[in-house]
Amino acid sequence: MEMIYDTHEARQIDEWAKTSGLPLEVLMERAGSEIAKQIKEHHDADERILIVCGTGNNGGDGYVIGRELIRDGYDITLHAPFGEPKTATARLHTRYAEKFGLVAEGICGQYDVIVDAVFGTGFDGARFTKSVTDLFAWVQEQQQQGARLYAVDIPSGIPTDQTSDFSGKGLKADATFCLHAFKRSAFLVKTAPFFGQLKKIDLGLPAFGGWSLYDESIEPLLTRNPYGHKGTYGTGLLIGGSETMPGSIQLATRAALRTGIGKLQVATVPSAQLGLIINAPEAMILDQTTETIQGIVTQVDVAGIGPGLSSEFTSEWIDLLLRQDIPVVLDASALIRDSYPERQAAIVVTPHIGEFARMTNQTVAEVQDDLFEQASAYAMLHQVIVVLKSHVILIAKPDGGGYVIAGASSGLAKGGSGDTLFGLITSLLGQRKHYQHLSIERLIAMGVSWYAQASKQVEQRMHPSSIVATDLIEQLGKVEG
Ligand SMILES: NC(=O)C1=CN([C@@H]2O[C@H](COP(=O)(O)OP(=O)(O)OC[C@H]3O[C@@H](n4cnc5c(N)ncnc54)[C@H](O)[C@@H]3O)[C@@H](O)[C@H]2O)[C@@H](O)CC1
Ligand SMILES: Nc1ncnc2c1ncn2[C@@H]1O[C@H](COP(=O)(O)OP(=O)(O)O)[C@@H](O)[C@H]1O
Numbered sequence: 001m002e003m004i005y006d007t008h009e010a011r012q013i014d015e016w017a018k019t020s021g022l023p024l025e026v027l028m029e030r031a032g033s034e035i036a037k038q039i040k041e042h043h044d045a046d047e048r049i050l051i052v053c054g055t056g057n058n059g060g061d062g063y064v065i066g067r068e069l070i071r072d073g074y075d076i077t078l079h080a081p082f083g084e085p086k087t088a089t090a091r092l093h094t095r096y097a098e099k100f101g102l103v104a105e106g107i108c109g110q111y112d113v114i115v116d117a118v119f120g121t122g123f124d125g126a127r128f129t130k131s132v133t134d135l136f137a138w139v140q141e142q143q144q145q146g147a148r149l150y151a152v153d154i155p156s157g158i159p160t161d162q163t164s165d166f167s168g169k170g171l172k173a174d175a176t177f178c179l180h181a182f183k184r185s186a187f188l189v190k191t192a193p194f195f196g197q198l199k200k201i202d203l204g205l206p207a208f209g210g211w212s213l214y215d216e217s218i219e220p221l222l223t224r225n226p227y228g229h230k231g232t233y234g235t236g237l238l239i240g241g242s243e244t245m246p247g248s249i250q251l252a253t254r255a256a257l258r259t260g261i262g263k264l265q266v267a268t269v270p271s272a273q274l275g276l277i278i279n280a281p282e283a284m285i286l287d288q289t290t291e292t293i294q295g296i297v298t299q300v301d302v303a304g305i306g307p308g309l310s311s312e313f314t315s316e317w318i319d320l321l322l323r324q325d326i327p328v329v330l331d332a333s334a335l336i337r338d339s340y341p342e343r344q345a346a347i348v349v350t351p352h353i354g355e356f357a358r359m360t361n362q363t364v365a366e367v368q369d370d371l372f373e374q375a376s377a378y379a380m381l382h383q384v385i386v387v388l389k390s391h392v393i394l395i396a397k398p399d400g401g402g403y404v405i406a407g408a409s410s411g412l413a414k415g416g417s418g419d420t421l422f423g424l425i426t427s428l429l430g431q432r433k434h435y436q437h438l439s440i441e442r443l444i445a446m447g448v449s450w451y452a453q454a455s456k457q458v459e460q461r462m463h464p465s466s467i468v469a470t471d472l473i474e475q476l477g478k479v480e481g
C-alpha cells in the first residue's frame with residue numbers, strides 16, 4: 001500500500017531518517033537518481049532537456065537529476081531563476097554536480113522535456129511574485145509548443161495539504177514523480193489535474209503515517225467456503241425506499257445480494273415491495289413499520305438504513321438499530337445524527353460530499369478543500385467509520401488514519417451508484433464471520449475497491465455517460481481479484 005502524506009508527515013519522515021542515521025543528502029541522491037533513471041527510459045540523449053531548479057531541496061533534487069543525465073551524455077540545460085539553492089543539502093549536491101560540468105545557465109529556444117524542480121512541499125502560496133508568474137507562463141508556452149513537463153515531488157505552485165487558499169495557478173505536469181509518498185493534494189479536486197500521471201519514487205524509507213492509497217488485491221473478498229451454508233454468510237437487514245423513491249432500495253438490495261450475503265431482509269413500502277418481487281426475488285420482504293423492524297433486528301448480523309427513505313420514524317429506527325450489537329450503516333436520509341452512542345460494533349456513515357457538508361455545517365467547497373482532515377476529524381470525534389464519496393472515496397478510521405480509493409469511472413457520478421455502494425458495504429459487514437481475518441476498515445476498503453474496479457471494467461465496453469448502477473451491479477460478479 002502506498003502512503004499519502006501531508007507536509008508535516010513529509011518533514012517527520014525526513015527527521016526520522018536523519019535521527020536514524022540516514023542523512024537527507026542520501027535521500028536526495030536516491031530521489032534524483034531514480035527520477036533520472038525513469039526519464040532515461042522514456043527519452044533519448046539527443047532530446048533537449050531543461051531542468052528548472054528552485055532554491056530549496058526540490059531544487060536540490062533537480063541538480064541530482066541533471067548530474068545523472070549529464071553523466072550519461074544527455075543534453076541538459078539547468079536553469080536556476082531564483083539563484084543557487086540555499087539549503088545545506090541542496091548546496092552539497094550543487095557543488096558535486098558542478099564537477100560534472102552542470103552549472104546554471106540561461107534559457108534559450110524550445111525544449112523537448114522540462115523538469116520542474118522549482119517548488120516542492122515548501123512552496124509558500126502567499127508569495128506569488130511576478131517572477132514566479134512569468135516563469136510559469138514561459139513553461140506553459142513551452143508546453144503548448146510540445147514540451148513534456150515532469151514535476152519533482154509536486155507540481156510547482158500546488159499546495160500540499162489542502163486547497164482553501166489555492167490561487168488556481170501552478171504548473172500542470174504530464175507526470176509527477178512523488179517522493180516516498182503521494183501528497184494529499186494529488187487527490188483533491190482542485191489540484192489533482194495538475195499532477196498528470198502519478199509515479200511513486202521509492203526512497204527506501206519505512207511506511208509511516210495515517211493515510212494510504214488502497215491498491216491491494218480484492219482476492220480475499222472473492223473466497224467462498226466450499227462447506228459453507230447460507231448461515232456462514234450472515235443475514236442482513238436493509239431499511240429504505242418510500243412511495244416517491246422506490247428505486248434506491250432495489251439497487252441497494254441487488255448490490256447486497258451480488259456481494260455474497262447469505263440472507264437478506266428488506267423493510268420497505270408497498271410500491272417498492274412490488275419492484276423487489278420482480279427484480280430481487282431472493283430477498284425477503286418486510287413491511288416498513290416499527291413493529292416489524294423491532295421483531296427482525298435481533299436476528300440479523302448487520303443493518304443498513306437510508307436510501308430512498310422518507311419516514312417520520314427514521315430517527316426512531318436508527319436508535320433501534322444502534323441499540324443492537326451489530327454493525328450499522330447509515331446512508332442518505334439516515335445521515336441525520338449529530339452524535340452517536342458509544343458501542344462496540346461499528347457505525348459506518350456513507351455520505352457524498354454534499355451530505356457531509358450538511359452534516360458538518362459547511363459548504364461543499366470547504367469539504368473539498370480539506371477532504372482528508374474533514375473526514376478524519378468526523379471519524380475521530382464521533383468514533384465512526386466515514387466513507388466519504390467524491391471523485392475519490394475516502395474511508396476515514398476512528399483512529400485518524402484512512403484509505404483512499406481512486407480511479408473509479410466517472411460513470412459513477414449519477415444517482416443510484418451510492419445506493420449500490422451502500423448495499424455492497426452492508427452486505428460485506430454482514431459476512432464478518434467469514435471475513436474475520438480482515439479489519440472492518442480493510443473490509444470496507446476492499447469492498448469499495450471492488451466497486452471501483454467493477455466501474456472501470458464496465459467502462460471498457462460502455463461510455464461513462466451510459467453507465468448506470470445496474471451495469472455496475474451486474475459487473476460485480478465478473479471482477480477478478
Ligand atoms: N523525504 C522526502 O520526501 C524528501 C524530500 N526532498 C525534497 O524536498 C522538498 C522540500 O524541500 P524544501 O522544504 O526545501 O522546500 P522547497 O524546495 O519546496 O521550496 C522552498 C524554497 O522555495 C522558496 N519559496 C517558497 N515559496 C516561494 C514563492 N512563492 N516564491 C518564491 N520562492 C518561494 C523558499 O524560500 C525556499 O527557498 C520536497 O518537495 C522534495 O522535493 C528530497 O530532497 C529528498 C527526500
Ligand atoms: N467524477 C467521479 N469519478 C468517479 N466516481 C465518482 C465521481 N463522482 C462521483 N463518483 C462516485 O459516485 C457515487 C455517487 O454516490 P451518491 O452521490 O451517494 O449517489 P446516489 O445518488 O446513488 O446516492 C459515489 O460512490 C462517488 O464516489
Ligand SMILES: [K+]
Nearest residue numbers: 116119152154
Ligand atoms: K516541483
